Structure formats: C-alpha cells, structure tokens
Amino acid sequence: MTAPNTPPIFDGHNDLVLRLLRGAVTPEGVVKGLDDGHIDLPRAQEGGFGGGFFAIFVPSPSEKSIRYEEMQKPQYDLPLPPMLDHGEALTTTLDGFGVIEALEDAGALTICRTAAEIEEVLARGDRMAAVMHIEGAEAIGPDLKELHEFHDRGLRSLGPVWSRPTIFAEGVPFRYPSDPDIGGGLTDVGKALVKECNALKIMIDLSHLNGAGVDDVAAISDAPLVATHSNAWAVCPHARNLTDRQLSMIADSDGMVGINFASAFLRPDGKMDDDFGLDVMMRHLDHLIKFLGEDRVGMGSDFDGALVPKGIKDCAGLPNLRTAMQEHGVDDALMKKLTHGNWLRVLRKTWGQ
C-alpha cells in the first residue's frame, strides 16, 4: 500500500443524516470538521473514508430505544418500540432527503446513482460518495407510491425494517444471546415492496430483518442478497447477526455482507463496550470470507449509529483497521476488494450500471 489511508473505504451504513436531522450538526460543520461524532469531511479524508450508504432513519418518538447501559449486561432483550405513524415518518424522511441534498450543496458529498459515479468520486477523493438509503420503510404506504417518488429523488437502497415492525415486515430486537428466528415473515405488501424494488433496481437491505423475513426476500428477490451492516452469528450470537445458513443463502445469490463495527455485534459476549482489540473484527472477517468468499465481504461501519471499537474511534481511525487487516494477512488485491471493490461489484450487478 502506498499510504495508510488508501485504498478508500466505501461503506455499507452510516447515520450521519440523523445527527443533522436532530439539529446537532450543520452541513457546513461537516465540511469544516466537527468536535464529536464519527464522520466529517476532514476526518474522512484523513482516514480514507470514501463514502457509502447514508441512511435516512426515523427515530421513534418515545424514549431512546437503544439503551447502551442495558447492552452491557451478560444477557439482554430490549423491547421494540411500536410501529411509526406513516405521516410523521414521511415528513422526517423527506427532511432526510433534504439533509443529504444540503450536504451535497455544501460540498461534503456527491449523491451517486451508479457504480461508475461512486468510482469517480472515490478516485477524486475531494468529497464523500453517497448512496441514498432508507432504513425502515415507514414512510412508504401500502400502494408504494412514495417508493417511486423516492427513487426519482435518488433512492437506490432500502431496508424494509429497522428493528421495529412495519406494514412490510418484522425486525429482530436487540437481544443477546438469541438467534434471528423471531416473528413472522413478509406481509403481502412486503412481498409487493420487494418486487417493486427489483423492478426499480433499488437494492434491498437484509440487515435488521428477522429470519423469516430474510427467507421471504431470498425466495422472491431477483437481486443479489445484501446485508449492509451485519456480522457473523457464529462469532457473536446476537439476534442482529447472520447465521451460517443465512450466509450460505447470501453466497448462493452472489450478494454480500458489510461488517458492522458496533461493539455489541462484534464482541462474542454481545456487550456494547468499545474496549477490545481489532483481532475480534478479524474473527468476523475470517468467518464471513469462509462462507461468502473473498468477493462478497465489505465494510458496514454503522458510524454515527453505534459504539465502535476504541482502536478505530471514528473515520479518521480507519488506517488502524487497514493495518490490522494487513497484519492479519490481507494482501493488496484482497484489501481493494474488502475496502470498496466488492461493494462496487454488487451494486453494479444490482443496479445494472
């Protein structure tokens, strides 16, 4: 490798948009640099964070649903918040599109609709490459009208659920230890949503879906199966992680998995505690490559949405991850695939361009 911040990392999931929706951060602040959080443009350039999927997520109105203190215990099962109101979800989601567009206007990122555009922005390195993603389809009604409007506005990836239920599917709770086989599969409109995403070539994200939902998407979808930010259940038996059976299905479909940096989904003891070594990430990497092969694994940091290992800290710390992978035996060719090449491959296959 030529520099510690290369090759650029294109990443499966971040929640920077939520920080702007909450008013904690401005687009200009992201360009100039922030005092906290995981992502801003100067730190992205320092660490070689080339961009990724920028999630639009509507928080539940009630109290904080991901309670880190609870997730320090040896076992936990956080109750899921109730379904969101469609109208409120739609308002916040439209604001989320506005936030990503404002980040583009401010010069922080470029909204990408094709793999070629992502490649161009990664090569330039002056801004982050952003794919518009919705995490939890609450803003879409049963007639799927909004899906078309969102596609027109640049949406290219969609998760039918964040963990709470929607009219389309059910998600897994933050439960450890637990397998993901909790609750029922896709509803009829959920199945229609998958078909419509296929028709529009919007990538479908399996992360957060429960076991029955993943099986249903696998049976219906004509696209590669993708989990943007999930880990290996065999290493950390958290409900959010993927079992070997699910990994085999993803491999068969020629899809991929982005490794989630969230401490609770990495650590074998499931604790949301950032004090552990990057060797734990290498165990997930090995297991995912064993089941998926070298062409179907990438990154899915969950930056600005999770507590990431101390050894990474924020996107400026990504050179430490590259070093850990290198020391673990990842050669230059594999490094390119894991940092961005595999995402480009799967997106090209899913989007057709």
Ligand SMILES: [Zn+2]
């Ligand atoms: Zn998530």
